[in-house]
Amino acid sequence: MRIVLVGPPGAGKGTQAAFLAKNLGIPHISTGDLFRANISRQTELGKLAKSYMDKGELVPDEVTIAMAKDRMEQPDAESGFLLDGFPRNVSQAEALDGMLSTAGMKLDAVLDLEVPEDEVVRRIAGRRICRNDSAHVFHVSYKAPKNAGVCDVCGGELYQRDDDSEETVRTRLEVYHTQTEPIIDYYKAQGLVVTILALGKVEEVTARSMEALAREDG
Secondary structure, eight states, X not given: OEEEEEOOTTSOHHHHHHHHHHHHTOOEXXXXXXXXXXXXXXXXXXXXXXXXXXXXXXXXXHHHHHHHHHHHTSGXXXXXXXXXXXXXXXXXXXXXXXXXHHTTOOOOEEEEEEOOHHHHHXXXXXXXXXXXXXXXXXXXXXXXXXXXXXXXXXXXXXXXXXGGSHHHHHHHHHHIIIIITXXXXXXXXXXXXXXXXXXXXXXXXXXXXXXXXXXXXX
């Protein structure tokens, strides 16, 4: 299957993408991973992307599209893929349609992970990270440490990243509504959108998604 995963920040796209890709036996293609891989390998596209990122500028669509095209042409993606973070706007969605059409392929579904805005803010603004090890992540509501402000694993100080402040989260949501949300209408016109309620346990959301994809595939 060829799937696009969309949803606001805090919807759990990365987690769901990993579970779904594993269950479906297809590669999880993430924009963040593409950037990191190309930059670390110092590919021409990686160098170009880094030149924009170093100036604090957005990487142009054509660079992102070229990276995605290169990744989708790899052997492990022949039988399908799950795209996470691409396309991020209608121009990229149109470019993806063009790429697939040229290759004689098409998307099977666009999974729209739906989460109420207040829940998005609660999820992200409540995160606390250990200063000693960023892999130690807690949440004031959902995974509270035994002692407030102290990491259960190593005793390090827990802090809130600037990116996780409520003000920043609401700004990120506004960017999502303006830039990315329009692709949902774009794909709805093609009859591809499947809306998934992304509340509850991770495995419950994955099960809903798998059931919806089975109906689409059937």
